[in-house]
Amino acid sequence: MTFSPETRADLGRFWSTLERSAEIGVGRPGGLARLTLTDDDRLMRDQFVQWCEAAGLTVEVDEVGSIFARRDGTDNSLPPILIGSHLDTQINGGRFDGIAGVLAGLELVRCLNDAGHVTRRPLVIVNWTNEEGARFSPPMVASGAFVGKYAVDWVHDLIADDGPRFGDELARIGYHGTRPCKAGEIDAYFELHIEQGPILDAEGRQVGVVTGGYPSHGMRVRFDGQTAHTGPTPMDLRHNALIAGARWLTAVDDIGWDFAVGDGKATGSRLTAWPNKPGILSDTAQAVADVRHPDPVTARVMGEKMRRALFASAAMAGCTAEIEDEWFWGGDIFDRALVDGIRDQAIRMGFDWRDIRSQAGHDAYHLAMHCPTAMIFTPCKGGITHNNAESCEPEDFLAGLNILLHAVVTRADR
16 A cells, blocks of 8 residues: 555544543543643643554653644655644533544544555644643633743742642653643644534535634733621621622623624623632632624724723722633634645535635634644534534545545645
């Protein structure tokens, strides 16, 4: 067997790896709860490393736990091509979100091994740590550190919802690596991902060529107030941080409805407070929210409204507010040549494709700030995701898997 334009990935083999992954970190029926740096995450990492080594790849782990599995090329002086996504899941996650992208890279390598084809440039499969942010906030933290957005020490000092420190958990599960968390020179980055939206499924399309992302502005904020008894404390003397947070998240939700006609969205995704007990006002609260819109100017307007609502909400509750972290991602960030190459492969192989924009966050957004980057979307039933009912069939990956294979090899052999 040799590699040719007619070469196709082994869909059954790819599906079997997904099925094995679905056995590790089982959550609600049909889904996964494989949170970052837990024992289940370690088991999945161990399985992935075993698969990679069996495929002849050299495996390294960086300082924040991301796994890099390298296949040498015929000219290793050239910058590598990275193919990646994530193996961690949401607490009520599905079996495909992120996972399909990492294991698609593995299938790509296995297919090249079968064909006896060595690409000119090295190929590297990447499992990024903590893409979801379900245990450590913010999300996409490892890919962010990789491109210099976050300091490694800052990442190590993040505290999980259940108490442990990020760096300590890395060491505990045996994935505190020594490879420097620095991107270096990269030829290109590819990421395959389920759409996480209903468009491809509703239109009966086989694949989405991702042209960019919805501009998104997000914040993690802290409110400070003062504990007091809920009974005798007069309303005008209260400094209830929980209420400040609740007011802000409600205001953010209202922003989403104000811009919903143009497909704007706003999400209050998290509110924690202390002591958060009956009979006592909370003196601290932390909240996370974001806004997004297909038009970048409108997204900025929504972001500014979210910022103003923050301090107004704090003042109404007699509290102070502090922005602990804020982020922006999305826009027209993907490389035109890579996007065109993916589209060309879809046309050549006769798949039913469409251009599409991502509405979720992905590690590819950080990589796009450093090197040419592109994404491929595959359909998922009804667009249901971050839910144990997330569902795909093997055929849903047929187009994306083969387009990825040929787009990467074409790029790697040039």
